[in-house]
Amino acid sequence: MHLPDIVYLSPNKTTEALEVIEDCGNSCSVIAGGTDLMVALKQRLQTPKYLIGLENIPEFKKIEEKDESIRLGPMNTLDEISSSDLIKTKLPALSQAAREVGSPLLRSQATIGGNVCLNTRCRFYNQSQFWRSTREKCYKAGGSYCHVTKQKEKCNAAFVADLVPVLIAYGANIKLAGLAGEKMLSLKEFYTGDSCFPNQILNGDRVILTEIDIPIPKNNIRSVYKKFRFRRSIDFPLVGVAVSLDLDENNRCRDINILLTGVGSAPVEIKKAKKELLGQRWDDELVSSVASLASQEIRPLKTNLVSPRYTREIASLKIKEALQEAGGKNGKNY
Amino acid sequence: MERTIEFVLNGETKKVTVNDNQTLLEVLREKLDLTGTKKGCNQGECGACTVLLDGKPINSCLTLAVRIEGRSIMTIEGVAGKESLDPVQETFNEKGAIQCGFCTPGMVLTTKALLAENSNPTSAEIKEAISGNICRCSGYIKIIEAIQSLAEEQEVM
Numbered sequence: 088m089h090l091p092d093i094v095y096l097s098p099n100k101t102t103e104a105l106e107v108i109e110d111c112g113n114s115c116s117v118i119a120g121g122t123d124l125m126v127a128l129k130q131r132l133q134t135p136k137y138l139i140g141l142e143n144i145p146e147f148k149k150i151e152e153k154d155e156s157i158r159l160g161p162m163n164t165l166d167e168i169s170s171s172d173l174i175k176t177k178l179p180a181l182s183q184a185a186r187e188v189g190s191p192l193l194r195s196q197a198t199i200g201g202n203v204c205l206n207t208r209c210r211f212y213n214q215s216q217f218w219r220s221t222r223e224k225c226y227k228a229g230g231s232y233c234h235v236t237k238q239k240e241k242c243n244a245a246f247v248a249d250l251v252p253v254l255i256a257y258g259a260n261i262k263l264a265g266l267a268g269e270k271m272l273s274l275k276e277f278y279t280g281d282s283c284f285p286n287q288i289l290n291g292d293r294v295i296l297t298e299i300d301i302p303i304p305k306n307n308i309r310s311v312y313k314k315f316r317f318r319r320s321i322d323f324p325l326v327g328v329a330v331s332l333d334l335d336e337n338n339r340c341r342d343i344n345i346l347l348t349g350v351g352s353a354p355v356e357i358k359k360a361k362k363e364l365l366g367q368r369w370d371d372e373l374v375s376s377v378a379s380l381a382s383q384e385i386r387p388l389k390t391n392l393v394s395p396r397y398t399r400e401i402a403s404l405k406i407k408e409a410l411q412e413a414g415g416k417n418g419k420n421y
Numbered sequence: 422m423e424r425t426i427e428f429v430l431n432g433e434t435k436k437v438t439v440n441d442n443q444t445l446l447e448v449l450r451e452k453l454d455l456t457g458t459k460k461g462c463n464q465g466e467c468g469a470c471t472v473l474l475d476g477k478p479i480n481s482c483l484t485l486a487v488r489i490e491g492r493s494i495m496t497i498e499g500v501a502g503k504e505s506l507d508p509v510q511e512t513f514n515e516k517g518a519i520q521c522g523f524c525t526p527g528m529v530l531t532t533k534a535l536l537a538e539n540s541n542p543t544s545a546e547i548k549e550a551i552s553g554n555i556c557r558c559s560g561y562i563k564i565i566e567a568i569q570s571l572a573e574e575q576e577v578m
Contacts, residue, residue: 191553195478196480321466
């Protein structure tokens, strides 16, 4: 498989990049590390005329601490994120999640910005052009049928970015720059919940992600990321669980965020189970019952090769593991 | 669109005309006849196309050739000296860490990058480092042993 014909542009400034995007309209794609997009191009999932590379914009490589937050440029590679001492100490779960992505070869090119803007995936969509030509066009490929649910309802491709649930658990905000100006929004708002156009950029907004801003958590907050996939260095997560937990001095749950990837059209926030946990004394029994309850909140579909029931079972185990680890080192009962 | 790019290839500055839609792998194999870099899955899973970009191992099948302008690439052809093999290659030979040899260029380059960064890796660190290089003969045990013995040699030196 070769790449389609493209013209490659690599602007030196954000404004220059935005002007190029405005000029090219819908016939361009922005490329960060390219580890996902290059495969999509080879499979003709996307056939842009222009590719706009962001590697020459210097501020997109920053990692800095300012005003109680860590500010990251989108072009930091996952290798840089996982090996940064600042991130290791202040945002350990982010460092851990970055280390869990793919292989070291991929991590030295894949970027945090690319992960935040990652497209959704499905076993009926992420295939070669030839493979796809044997079936009716699905929603994501521009048709009007979903091979997963066998219905003409909507696309169900899964959101699979590893870093995003962790970033949302940390309360991250992002900066989007357009020709009209910049706007800051919480990362959660960036996702549309529509598998066809999963985020504002893929939904057609002519903006670039210019910064990821993560408030440094207070000392007592513990965060972890747990992930399951079959082939460690190859597969996207079947399920990824991010937990940030705040226990008070009496070992009661003051605040908790549980976010999942791989099991919906967008990052999934566990809400009912959260209510069960707030104010409760943290112990093994509570963790087990809540993990099982939390896994009932998700609606996994057969977007990969395993059954939804299997995914739910794995999700329950991973949520339990994450809760235990988050509470374990802080909580007194472990 | 065609353009001429300049980069450092195995220690020497190289100018080459590439098309915007060519990957680094295609340029190395088809334009520069450096066929030591292998084409396997061509989608970033197998690691047969591994080269070092500024000392870091990457999948050259996922890298646009135009993006390496001004950077430094090392392929397997740049590893050995004129007269002798590189110690990593020697040890892979001695320890039987080669079967069909298809993954070997990638394995050797990944090993070089690992040992440059960490002269005494643990078994877990070795496994993690080569996790992006798939050996289709499944000869991992010998490969890990070879890397371990290289690390021990470095320790002695």
